[in-house]
Amino acid sequence: MDEKRNIALFAPATGVPEWEALQEPLLKGNLISGAKVEAFEREFARKHRVRYAIATNNGTSSLHLILVALGIQEGDEVIISAFSWVSVINVVLYCGATPVLVDINPDTFNLDIQEVANQISKRTKAIVVGHSFGLCADLKAIAALAPEIPIIEDATCAIGSQYGYNYAGSIGIAGAFSFHSRQIITTGDGGMVTTNDEQLAEKIMALRNHGASLSVAQQRLGPKPYLTPSFNLLGFDYLLSDLQAAIGLIQLQKLDDLLSFRQYWAEYYYQQLKDLPWLKLPRVPEGYTHSWQKYVCCVNEEISPLSRNQMMEFLQTQGISTRPANLAIHTLTYNQIRFGFEEGDYPVARDCALNSLVIPLHNRMQSDDFEYVVKKLRQV
Ligand SMILES: Cc1ncc(COP(=O)(O)O)c(C=O)c1O
Numbered sequence: 001m002d003e004k005r006n007i008a009l010f011a012p013a014t015g016v017p018e019w020e021a022l023q024e025p026l027l028k029g030n031l032i033s034g035a036k037v038e039a040f041e042r043e044f045a046r047k048h049r050v051r052y053a054i055a056t057n058n059g060t061s062s063l064h065l066i067l068v069a070l071g072i073q074e075g076d077e078v079i080i081s082a083f084s085w086v087s088v089i090n091v092v093l094y095c096g097a098t099p100v101l102v103d104i105n106p107d108t109f110n111l112d113i114q115e116v117a118n119q120i121s122k123r124t125k126a127i128v129v130g131h132s133f134g135l136c137a138d139l140k141a142i143a144a145l146a147p148e149i150p151i152i153e154d155a156t157c158a159i160g161s162q163y164g165y166n167y168a169g170s171i172g173i174a175g176a177f178s179f180h181s182r183q184i185i186t187t188g189d190g191g192m193v194t195t196n197d198e199q200l201a202e203k204i205m206a207l208r209n210h211g212a213s214l215s216v217a218q219q220r221l222g223p224k225p226y227l228t229p230s231f232n233l234l235g236f237d238y239l240l241s242d243l244q245a246a247i248g249l250i251q252l253q254k255l256d257d258l259l260s261f262r263q264y265w266a267e268y269y270y271q272q273l274k275d276l277p278w279l280k281l282p283r284v285p286e287g288y289t290h291s292w293q294k295y296v297c298c299v300n301e302e303i304s305p306l307s308r309n310q311m312m313e314f315l316q317t318q319g320i321s322t323r324p325a326n327l328a329i330h331t332l333t334y335n336q337i338r339f340g341f342e343e344g345d346y347p348v349a350r351d352c353a354l355n356s357l358v359i360p361l362h363n364r365m366q367s368d369d370f371e372y373v374v375k376k377l378r379q380v
Contacts, residue, residue, distance in 0.1 A: 004318060006319045007321060009321040009358060009360050011364040011365075012364075013186075022246055030242050031242055035242065036243075036245035039245070040249050040252070041054060048170045049166075050169070050175075050196055051201070058191045058238075062178070063091045064236070065207050066193060066200075069204045070200070074095075076125035076126075077124045078099055078126045079126070079128065080101060081101070081102060081104055082103050082330055083109060088329070092128075100121075101346055102116050103349055104132075104352065105348070108137070108285070109135070109352060110129075110137040110138070111137055111142065113145070116145060120149065127149055129151050129172065130156075131168045133325065134157055135158075135288060136163035137163075150173040152172055153168060153176065154176055155177050155194075156180075157291075160256075161288075161291040162288065163288060164287055169192075173197060174195040174204075175194040176193055177193075179244075179251075184255070184293055187240065188247070191240070210237060212230075212231055212235065213231070214227070259292075261363055262292035262361060265370050266282075269281070269361070269373075273377060276377070278299060278301075278303045279377070281297055292361055294325060297356070298355045308354065311357065311380055315359075320359070320360060320376055322360075325358050326353065328346060330342075359373055359377070
């Protein structure tokens with residue numbers, strides 16, 4: 001327990017079952033998007049209680065596909081969080097639309113509802129609502145502001161998170177998921193779009209495959225070999241492979257166990273660290289189920305013995321990886337140059353980028369790893 005450890009911040013919960021699942025597509029030579037992808041989509045849709053799940057090659061392309069399918073274009077405004085991953089603003093820019101940043105609530109890291117209300121205009125064509133680090137945003141409150149504006153759920157970090165009875169990704173017009181290896185379940189890289197809207201689903205299926213109006217399965221198995229798809233849309237090459245889907249199917253079976261483990265150890269962290277006055281711990285509001293994709297604390301530097309950065313350095317010397325939780329989008333150089341943002345424009349996002357501290361919580365950790373993290377944090 002006293003011995004120095006090497007605790008990663010993230011680690012995929014992959015192993016022998018995923019390795020074995022790769023044998024079938026490899027031995028049969030079925031590597032590209034096909035039967036495994038279809039099975040993965042079916043299982044994903046069933047689990048999330050949605051009509052359609054459409055596999056993609058990552059979370060960024062999932063978000064991009066939804067925006068394109070909704071017809072977002074130049075002249076439109078899309079509301080996004082000021083505290084997020086860079087790809088969220090990028091996909092809005094890919095569409096030629098205007099990103100409208102909104103500051104966050106420091107207790108949940110999700111959109112500040114009042115700020116959303118202030119930013120809605122006649123040009124607002126969509127709101128991208130992130131479920132930060134596995135805690136759902138208050139979707140009902142956001143929808144109530146302007147029921148006609150489509151809500152796109154950025155559920156990239158929120159597989160298994162629940163808003164009441166409903167899963168993240170099943171409530172808005174569409175949801176985007178990521179299976180990057182930092183996520184709770186992974187296919188190496190990969191993504192999924194969920195929706196209950198048939199027209200949107202059909203469009204996204206075509207758009208992810210170069211705009212082809214025949215599915216990949218139809219193209220390969222159709223009785224008319226001379227039949228080529230019609231390319232009515234300007235599409236993309238955003239397909240997931242059968243190799244990745246074979247891994248995804250196994251990962252999905254593990255999901256509930258992975259979540260229970262995370263919930264157990266998140267509660268452990270809370271009980272062990274709650275008396276440290278300088279460390280603000282994440283809390284889960286009534287009616288929400290957190291998936292704990294990340295365990296995000298905030299350091300109160302006014303009373304903390306070390307600054308946040310000194311603390312990260314200290315923990316690194318002890319073999320514990322940490323990171324800031326996310327980016328303050330308006331402080332990124334490209335965005336500052338393009339939009340002339342000032343540091344203080346989104347003060348909560350800026351402060352969270354400077355104060356947040358993600359500590360390790362993943363499914364490869366053992367109980368003594370968690371005890372070690374607690375011990376070292378208490379030593380600070
Ligand atoms: C909030 C958020 N949105 C979107 C993405 C993009 O997902 P991907 O890395 O699969 O493209 C990420 C990635 O971590 C994210 O954190």
